[in-house]
Amino acid sequence: MKQLIQIAKVFSDENRVRIIALLMRDGPICVCEICDTLQLLQPLVSRHLRQIKAAGLIVSEKKGKWMVYSLAEESGELSCWFDAVRKIVPSLPALVVCSRYAKETEKLHLLKE
DSSP: OHHHHHHHHHTTSHHHHHHHHHHHHHOSEEHHHHHHHHTOOHHHHHHHHHHHHHTTSEEEEEETTEEEEEEOOOOHHHHHHHHHHHHHOOOOOOOOOOHHHHHHHHHHHHHHO
């Protein structure tokens, strides 16, 4: 019951729904890309991401100095919520790629080779 309430709270905010829709379309992505694409301030995005993660809808992974977010695996319970987002969220702006993150991931990729 508690998780259902947390999920409902996540979907009660337009910006959180937009973040989820962006992750559905373009994820995994870093915080700066979410901020730049949706034109939201970083502290606000980080607060929203904490709430979405607490509800079990997304996961995060540290890549170098970057925190990258992606959708949690779509289980039966989450599928209906994600389906609703797919149906009702209008088109989003194109992803604004964070050049700093892109350069850093390219360096990490080269180091692994």
